[in-house]
Amino acid sequence: MSLPFLKKSHAHAARLLHTAGLTISQIPHAIQVVRDTVETWVTREVANGHATETLQVLKGQVQEKGPRILFEQLRELVLVRLMIHLGLKSALASSVAALLLPFILMRVLDSLRSHPEVANWWGNQSWKEHLPTVEDLKAKLDAVTQAITGKNTKDDLIVS
Structure with a gap:
């Protein structure tokens, strides 16, 4: 499985994750867990009617109260899933989430922007x-x- 980082940052990101405490074999699994969690969260929040706030979280615009609350919920969900799936301790899971979440959010936003159904849905609102x-x-x-x-x-x- 390839790392979902920008090409220039592959080695740097893997080094940071390894320095944070992940083994080399855990890095791809951690990335997959965070990616699956974010995709599931986006689907659930859009279905609950929070499309605008979800888009703001994906863009990194979490200054307002609604997107900030959603981001905190997403971060907690990622922490729990990392602890469950990889058996990480809370501090290590927090470090891994802090390193991976911005990259994964960017990748999910890019994939949503390029998806024709999402573009049509957004235009038809x-x-x-x-x-x-x-x-x-x-x-x-x-x-x-x-x-x-x-x-x-x-x-x-x-x-x-």
Whole structure:
């Protein structure tokens, strides 16, 4: 099985994984475990309706709360699977995950971008239908400003 790293970084990445504590025979297995975990996670999260956040995690954009939570869940899942499948201790699994996860996320994102079904699905999403119109936003802003300034309407007077 070939290593899923960029060609220039094969030797460096293998050296880092070996330095972290993996044997040479464990390196391909660790890569396969992380890859399978990420692919399963992506499929599950997209099915749960978190496609946008999942794409942000794959791109490495985890500054916002939603993608950050998903990334932490993915990282924990990778740690558990590395410990189960390879028998690694927690500290070693954490080091291996930290080394492999960025590379695997990049490779999965590249494979998704080149997949025609995913490109068609992404293009066919009707994102505009789910966004509020300008009038809806103005009405909500007016309601909030009225509530803040204390201007009560007839309905508010009846309730209070």
